[in-house]
Structures are given as C-alpha cells and as structure tokens.
Amino acid sequence: MAEEKQPQRKKIQATGQMMKIMSDYFYDLNDAGQSATRKVAWCTSVGPAELLRAMGFAVHFPENHAAMLGATRMATELIPEANAIGYSPDICSYLTADIGAHLKGTSPLAKAYPGIEAPPRPDVLVYNTNQCRDVQDWFTWYAREFGVPCIGITSPKNFTDVTEILVDDVTRQIEALIPTLEEVAGENLDMQRLRETVALSRECTELWRQVLETAAATPAPLTFFDGTIHMGPAVVLRGTRQAVDYYRRLLAELEQRIAEKVAAVDGEKHRIYWEGMPVWGRLRQHSELFSELQTSVLVSTYCSSWIFPDFDANDPLRSMAKAYLALFIVRSDAYKEAYIKRMLEKFNIDGIIYHDAKTCPCNSNSRYGMPQRLEQETGIPSLVISGDLNDLRCVSDEQTRTNVEAFIEQLEERR
Amino acid sequence: MTQPVYVGLDMGASRTKVAVIDRHGALLGHAVKKSGIDFAATAALCLDASLEQAGAGRSDIVAAVATGYGRNNVAFVTSQSKTEIGCHAKGCHYLYAEAITIIDIGGQDNKIIKLDADGRRESFKMNRKCAAGTGAFLEEMSSRLDIPLEEMNSLARQATETIRLGSYCTVFSATEVLENIRHGKPVADIIKGIFYSMIKRVLEMDSITGKVVLSGGVVAHNPYLVEMTEELIGRPVLLPPFPQLTGAHGAALYALEATGGQGDGSGEE
Numbered sequence A: 001m002a003e004e005k006q007p008q009r010k011k012i013q014a015t016g017q018m019m020k021i022m023s024d025y026f027y028d029l030n031d032a033g034q035s036a037t038r039k040v041a042w043c044t045s046v047g048p049a050e051l052l053r054a055m056g057f058a059v060h061f062p063e064n065h066a067a068m069l070g071a072t073r074m075a076t077e078l079i080p081e082a083n084a085i086g087y088s089p090d091i092c093s094y095l096t097a098d099i100g101a102h103l104k105g106t107s108p109l110a111k112a113y114p115g116i117e118a119p120p121r122p123d124v125l126v127y128n129t130n131q132c133r134d135v136q137d138w139f140t141w142y143a144r145e146f147g148v149p150c151i152g153i154t155s156p157k158n159f160t161d162v163t164e165i166l167v168d169d170v171t172r173q174i175e176a177l178i179p180t181l182e183e184v185a186g187e188n189l190d191m192q193r194l195r196e197t198v199a200l201s202r203e204c205t206e207l208w209r210q211v212l213e214t215a216a217a218t219p220a221p222l223t224f225f226d227g228t229i230h231m232g233p234a235v236v237l238r239g240t241r242q243a244v245d246y247y248r249r250l251l252a253e254l255e256q257r258i259a260e261k262v263a264a265v266d267g268e269k270h271r272i273y274w275e276g277m278p279v280w281g282r283l284r285q286h287s288e289l290f291s292e293l294q295t296s297v298l299v300s301t302y303c304s305s306w307i308f309p310d311f312d313a314n315d316p317l318r319s320m321a322k323a324y325l326a327l328f329i330v331r332s333d334a335y336k337e338a339y340i341k342r343m344l345e346k347f348n349i350d351g352i353i354y355h356d357a358k359t360c361p362c363n364s365n366s367r368y369g370m371p372q373r374l375e376q377e378t379g380i381p382s383l384v385i386s387g388d389l390n391d392l393r394c395v396s397d398e399q400t401r402t403n404v405e406a407f408i409e410q411l412e413e414r415r
Numbered sequence B: 001m002t003q004p005v006y007v008g009l010d011m012g013a014s015r016t017k018v019a020v021i022d023r024h025g026a027l028l029g030h031a032v033k034k035s036g037i038d039f040a041a042t043a044a045l046c047l048d049a050s051l052e053q054a055g056a057g058r059s060d061i062v063a064a065v066a067t068g069y070g071r072n073n074v075a076f077v078t079s080q081s082k083t084e085i086g087c088h089a090k091g092c093h094y095l096y097a098e099a100i101t102i103i104d105i106g107g108q109d110n111k112i113i114k115l116d117a118d119g120r121r122e123s124f125k126m127n128r129k130c131a132a133g134t135g136a137f138l139e140e141m142s143s144r145l146d147i148p149l150e151e152m153n154s155l156a157r158q159a160t161e162t163i164r165l166g167s168y169c170t171v172f173s174a175t176e177v178l179e180n181i182r183h184g185k186p187v188a189d190i191i192k193g194i195f196y197s198m199i200k201r202v203l204e205m206d207s208i209t210g211k212v213v214l215s216g217g218v219v220a221h222n223p224y225l226v227e228m229t230e231e232l233i234g235r236p237v238l239l240p241p242f243p244q245l246t247g248a249h250g251a252a253l254y255a256l257e258a259t260g261g262q263g264d265g266s267g268e269e
C-alpha cells in the first residue's frame, strides 16, 4: 500500500479568520473571568448555551478545552492526576484530562493565547446529560471546587422519535433553570434577546450544515479532519454574529473549490464515513495516513452533531428542547442507523470506519452490533478501530495503520 | 540453472519470515528467524537463506513485497508493501481457492479474515490492543511456569483434565495459573487450560463461518492447538503445509502479480 504518494493536505484560506474569532472569544472569556461585573457560565457542548448567552453570560465549554488538551497531546500526562483522586482511567478522558489540567494548574490556552492562564472561573455550571452522564459528574466536581451552583437538564435517552412528551419534559427542565440563572446573572431573562440568540444559533448551524454538505461533491473539498478544526465556532460561538459571518466565508471558499474541482485529498479514490470521535492527539497523522492512501474521510456523525434545524426564534424554549433532544448521540440505534444510511447515500460512501473510543461509550456506536447490521443492509463494508479521544495510552498507531491500510486494500479489491 | 524468483518478506514483531517462489507461485525456499532488534539484518539473513534453498541469488529476484509490522524497515530489498492481512489472504487463497475463514495466530496479534471464493476479502478483524490469545500470551506463561515453549505442546497432550482460565488479561491469567499450582493441579492440565483459553480468546473475535484455515507460527509449533480448535468449532480445519509462511508466501504472490504474473498453483508444493 503505502507507496510513493506524499500526502497533500490543502490549507483552507478561511482558517486565519477562524483563528482570529476563536482568539477574540478566548480573550473576551478571560476578560469576563477577571471582571467584577460580568458573569461566566460553563456549559456542555449541547447544553442550553442560547439561554446563557441571552442572559449575558460569557460561556466557557469545558469539552472544547478538553479537546484542546487532546490535540496538544497534553491530555495523556494529565489524565493520571484525575485518576489519582478517584476518577477512573475508564471514564471520559475529556473529564479526566480537564480536571487533571486544573489540578496541575496548566492549560493549552496559556501557550496559544499569551496573557491567558486558564479557563475563567465559573459563576455557574450548566449541563445537559443528553450526551452522557459524565458531563454531570465533571461539572459537579468543579461546583464543589469553586463553591458555585451546578444545574442542568437530565435528558431522556435512547428514544427513536422526538415526541411531544419528551419535548414537554425538557422544556420544563429548561424553564426550571431560569430562576437560578437570573439570580446568578443579576438580571431577568429578556425573551426578545433569547429569540435573537436562537435565531443566530439557527443561522449558524444552518451554515455549518451547508459547509459539511459541500463534502457530498466529488471530489470532496473538505475532510472530516478539516471539519474537526473548523467546527470550533459552531461549538463555542453558536448564537453569535461572528460565527455566522465566519461560516458564510468558509462556505464561499468551499463552493469555490467545488467549482474548480479542488479536492481536499489529491486523487480521491475512496470515500469514507467516520463514525465516532476523532483521536485528537492524532488528527494530523490520521489525516496524512488517509491522504497517502488517496482516501477522503469526508463526513462524520461527530461534526454533523452541531446541526440543529429545530431552533425556532418564534418558540425559543420549546425549540431549544427539541434541538437538544434531536441530537444523534441521545437517540436509539434504530434512529442512528436510519440516519447513517441516509448519509451513506447522500455522500456516496464506500466504507465506514468506527472509532471505538475506550473512554466514551456514548460515541462508540460499534458496541451493539451496528456495524454488522448496517453492513448487511447496505453492503458497505466497515472497520472498527480501537482508540480514544484523549488518552493516547489506549491508542496503538501501528495497529491503526495496519487496520486502515488493510481496509483500503479491501475496498480496492471491490472496485 | 537459475530461474526468475519472487520474494515475500513478512517482518513480524516476533518472527521474520521469507518466502521465495517461482513464476507459478510455488514455494522454492523459505526461512524463519526471530526478528530481534535489527530488522534489516534479520531480513537479509532470512533472504539469503531462503534464496540459497531455492538455488537462486539476489540477482534472480524479479520483484519483492514486504509485509508485517516491520514492512517499512526493509527498503533495501523493496519499497513495495502490503498489509499482513492482505498477504495472509493471498497466501491462503493460493492454497485453498474457495470461500474460507482464515484464523491467523501470530506472536503479537491475531487475525480473522473472511474471503469469498475469488479470494476477495469480505471482512477482517484484528485483536484489540492486548496479548489475549496471541503467542505473547504463551511465551509469558512458558516463562512463568519455567517450561520451554517447545515442551508445552506435548505436555498439553498428556492432560487428563482442562483447567479453566477465565480472564482476558494475561496478568490475571497468570494469577489463575499460580492459584492452580498452589492447589496441586498437574502441570499438564494447566498447560492444556492455557491452550484452551488462548483458542477461546481467538474464536471470540468473530463469528466462525464456512471452511476454516489455521495459520501462523503458534499453530505451526503447537499442533495440539489445531485439534483443540477442531473440537471447539466442531469440524475439521485446513492446515497449510507451512502455517507460519502464509503471509510471506502471499507477499511473494503480490510481487509476482505486480510483474504481470499469476500464481496458478501449477508448481504446487
């Protein structure tokens, strides 16, 4: 396999603008943490960020910080710090890396943004267990550490359809957060502002959807690996004008690539769906490995998880509940399989790679027979690779390489 | 008189295997050595030994393909490489041109590869990160029990009972072994238990369908494992004449194919 071809990864021009808005975001967050008047909320990635923004909180997303710990490969050294205080190496390595970093007093922000030492101190922590239970445990630890309130939504799980009963439940839970948030913020919720925030979130995620869907073109103008970087604003700046402006620009650039038939991977021969989390500390290696094999990993459940078509400014609270419930990770396998099947068709996929992440069962969909079922129904072959999002002790590069190369050989035999 | 030859190098983490074939794909020479730490030197030794057996020299090599974990360390012979999964498939399909399930038990990893009748891979699985069910597990047990690896096969045959070892983990299994020693269980029964646990771990990796081919160094040296597998899956298995060489042979067949040839088996060993 791995002959000749040197990897050709093409830089996305809009990256500069993204770095700028991410940098502005982190400095603003840092200012808020130091200001006597502004309030900081910590929020899970698909928690009620819209509500928090509308109430004037500066919002920090610990998962984003944890992913940075992974991408900078600081995580593996820090996870044992949390293990030592009773947080097992088998649980979420975002949690253990992030708490480990706090215990060690270190942060990737310090290196990337001179003047910032660590994430801002929270005034309140707000979670949604739609993704997993670990976020609640994670936030509760910080609530004890900082002596601040920790509130959240305990989400229903594993349902196929988002029914009205479920939406009622979550809407009420969101409403129940408001009094505590008003008390911490020192101001009342302004419904008009919430509507505007929800409208911006809707616009942002709609543009993000269009960005990801450019990969349906042959050859694909962007890869999953690009997506994991460029989703930054969709995660941390959802509900803001900056994110919307950024995705307009990125979309224009990708459309231009399509028009000019510019491929993200030169000589694209195979098109792969990635199911599961990225291995943050191996993004570049993985991107290069697939490029060498003229294989475009072009679409993923993970990046697509920040698309929320349900947001509706006319019915902000209820539509937020719907959006948080519609999330892939919280649904049944029946829903997930139907969803993936649509994606396989839309993106003209030849093979699926499942990343079985040791410490994140909720994002490891290969554990209940899904690969076998989908393969049988679609005839599209799949591969499961063992690894982890952050804990590189669970990653074997050689095994990954051999598995991936053998899988691509298998696809080649079928051509 | 010399003839053109094709070479396959299988640089495993534990052993290096080389196969030299003729233009029909038939095996002319082969060699196996511990990979050690100098992969290139070991590859060179194996290459020369197998060429000699084939009655050929380096200048007779038309093409070569490398496989195995060290496949990128043998650029002095060839820069062409294929994965060991592809090579085992190719080597086994050459010997058994029908739909087969290959179970390869190597020093560091196991594979289960399913092929259709045309030799195309339908699926493959490699073991996860641990030693369960690999040669490394046997080596660890042999050193714990202070019984040489090569004696284990005949000892296992003398067993009257099978000790059950329940754990995935090599370290936990070793504790179970020690516990059985403390309880005065016969060594032969314990070794049979070790073999049994090893095969179980391998068979658990995937569903075992259709005709089964067993390959890899571990079965080459421990034929009792073959019988045990047959007992567990309830039907006979196919055993290549050189179970340890299927990867190297497959690599050589890839080399032959790359130069336009086709292993047609007409020089069958």
Ligand code: SF4
Pocket (backbone or CB within 6 Å): A063, A092, A093, A094, A095, A131, A132, A133, A134, A135, A359, A360, A361, A362, A363, A389
């Ligand atoms: S979904 Fe997985 S990675 Fe994300 S917080 Fe939960 S356990 Fe951690």
